[in-house]
Amino acid sequence: MDKQSIDKKDLEKQIAAREAVKFIQQNDIVGLGTGSTAFFAIQEIAALVKNGLKIKGVPTSEHTASLALSLGIELLPMDQVKSIDITIDGADEFDTQLNLVKGGGGALFREKIVASLTKNEIIIADSGKLVTQLGKFKVPIEVVPIALTYVLQQLGKLNGKGEVRMKDNAPFITDNHNIIVDADFGLISDPAALSASLNRIEGILAHGLFVQLTSKVIMGKGTETIIYAGN
Ligand SMILES: O=C(CO)[C@H](O)[C@H](O)COP(=O)(O)O
Numbered sequence: 001m002d003k004q005s006i007d008k009k010d011l012e013k014q015i016a017a018r019e020a021v022k023f024i025q026q027n028d029i030v031g032l033g034t035g036s037t038a039f040f041a042i043q044e045i046a047a048l049v050k051n052g053l054k055i056k057g058v059p060t061s062e063h064t065a066s067l068a069l070s071l072g073i074e075l076l077p078m079d080q081v082k083s084i085d086i087t088i089d090g091a092d093e094f095d096t097q098l099n100l101v102k103g104g105g106g107a108l109f110r111e112k113i114v115a116s117l118t119k120n121e122i123i124i125a126d127s128g129k130l131v132t133q134l135g136k137f138k139v140p141i142e143v144v145p146i147a148l149t150y151v152l153q154q155l156g157k158l159n160g161k162g163e164v165r166m167k168d169n170a171p172f173i174t175d176n177h178n179i180i181v182d183a184d185f186g187l188i189s190d191p192a193a194l195s196a197s198l199n200r201i202e203g204i205l206a207h208g209l210f211v212q213l214t215s216k217v218i219m220g221k222g223t224e225t226i227i228y229a230g231n
Contacts, residue, residue, distance in 0.1 A: 010040075012126035012220025017041040019218050019225045020088045020122045027054055029081060031114040032068055033089025034061040034107035037124050041088040046071035058084055060114050061107040062175045078113060087118040091125055092137040092208070094217050098123075098230050099191040103140030103208030106165070106174050112206050115213040123214050127221040134191055138182035140165070140208040145179050147203025152181065154201045158194065160185045178205055
């Protein structure tokens with residue numbers, strides 16, 4: 001990928017982030033996403049905080065927690081939060097029905113808990129994330145390590161081929177001390193049905209299919225934003 005296309009992507013992420021933070025209100029509890037797109041939102045939020053906005057953030061990963069603290073955003077631990085007003089997070093893929101694949105950064109479990117607590121889940125994305133059908137990006141699945149063999153067998157029964165995610169020649173370990181299996185199901189014709197099937201497999205802590213959790217996706221396209229909103 002050449003530098004120009006990288007810059008174009010970053011610009012799209014940034015303008016989507018700028019648009020998304022407009023939905024934050026004074027005294028909101030704000031879920032803070034994880035990844036290179038959420039990074040832009042966290043920076044925008046930090047700038048607003050410096051200008052007097054009072055919010056408390058709920059981070060979706062240890063990495064986001066450190067980043068937010070370093071930028072002066074006050075945090076609340078997830079287990080002390082009953083409800084989150086608004087969350088701004090990224091996604092690996094989304095469709096126009098607002099189904100998502102998330103977890104490319106391995107933070108899917110905390111991202112899903114935060115999304116489930118959130119009244120207004122806003123996903124920000126560059127235009128490369130929009131797909132007609134989910135599934136080109138493998139579905140990240142957080143697995144309790146001792147259940148790996150069983151989970152891989154069960155994924156096979158769903159016509160999924162799972163591979164343990166590696167980092168520096170060792171399995172990638174999540175913030176929750178689990179492993180990630182990236183599962184290829186081909187194109188996913190019914191994300192809700194696959195999500196429900198994955199939910200029934202013991203040993204899976206969370207999977208990266210986010211169905212009916214998103215209120216809008218704000219996508220940067222060139223120098224504009226396009227909003228996909230739920231019904
Ligand atoms: O789900 C995520 C992390 O677990 C990210 O939101 C997703 O991977 C998108 O990342 P990026 O904004 O870097 O493309």
